[in-house]
Amino acid sequence: MKRETGSRVRPATPADLPALLALDRGAPTAARWSEADYRRLFAEAGRVALVIEDGSVQGFIVGRDLGPEWEIENIVIASAAQGRGLGTRLVQELLKLAQTQGAQAVFLEVRESNRAARALYATLGFVESGRRKSYYRNPDEDALVYKKSLPRALGKAVEGAGGV
Numbered sequence: 001m002k003r004e005t006g007s008r009v010r011p012a013t014p015a016d017l018p019a020l021l022a023l024d025r026g027a028p029t030a031a032r033w034s035e036a037d038y039r040r041l042f043a044e045a046g047r048v049a050l051v052i053e054d055g056s057v058q059g060f061i062v063g064r065d066l067g068p069e070w071e072i073e074n075i076v077i078a079s080a081a082q083g084r085g086l087g088t089r090l091v092q093e094l095l096k097l098a099q100t101q102g103a104q105a106v107f108l109e110v111r112e113s114n115r116a117a118r119a120l121y122a123t124l125g126f127v128e129s130g131r132r133k134s135y136y137r138n139p140d141e142d143a144l145v146y147k148k149s150l151p152r153a154l155g156k157a158v159e160g161a162g163g164v
């Protein structure tokens with residue numbers, strides 16, 4: 001794969017809302033949140049949202065800090081920027097943050113048919129750990145649960161991120 005080099009990951013701010021919504025609307029397999037859902041990201045404790053920029057915002061990831069376990073709630077890379085390693089970078093940064101905050105594992109749910117996302121998570125060491133029957137609607141589909149156990153913290157995470 002051709003890997004990106006000039007991108008930057010930073011915490012999302014309310015000024016990123018239009019970009020987050022546009023990315024969401026352009027991705028049929030994303031979590032598809034409402035504008036109110038995205039606004040809540042900046043009002044609720046325990047939510048972590050990062051964006052990746054390469055000139056402009058090309059993607060985002062949203063995580064939830066549940067103490068010893070974190071959850072990846074949403075991730076989208078602009079379709080024109082997919083396949084360049086940006087999604088990998090965002091997940092890695094979130095894992096690093098979770099690790100530095102003392103999390104022991106990160107979970108997520110993904111549509112069974114979402115091959116790209118499942119391959120991304122498998123590449124990063126997530127393992128399938130369960131199935132939620134008919135978890136998704138429109139269309140009705142099972143969710144697969146993926147889990148990655150984290151070693152003790154080593155690296156430094158994105159500056160200023162966490163508790164957005």
Ligand SMILES: CC(C)(COP(=O)(O)OP(=O)(O)OC[C@H]1O[C@@H](n2cnc3c(N)ncnc32)[C@H](O)[C@@H]1OP(=O)(O)O)[C@@H](O)C(=O)NCCC(=O)NCCS
Nearest residue numbers: 001027029076077082083084085086087088116117119120
């Ligand atoms: C899933 C998603 C975030 C991946 O982001 P990305 O930047 O394209 O991923 P990367 O370039 O970092 O690719 C990482 C790995 O994912 C896998 N992958 C990515 N796109 C893929 C595709 N279209 N088909 C199969 N595997 C794919 C590959 O294993 C790849 O590693 P490799 O190229 O070294 O083999 C992106 O496709 C996306 O935004 N999809 C729409 C929204 C969505 O479905 N979100 C997930 C909800 S759970």
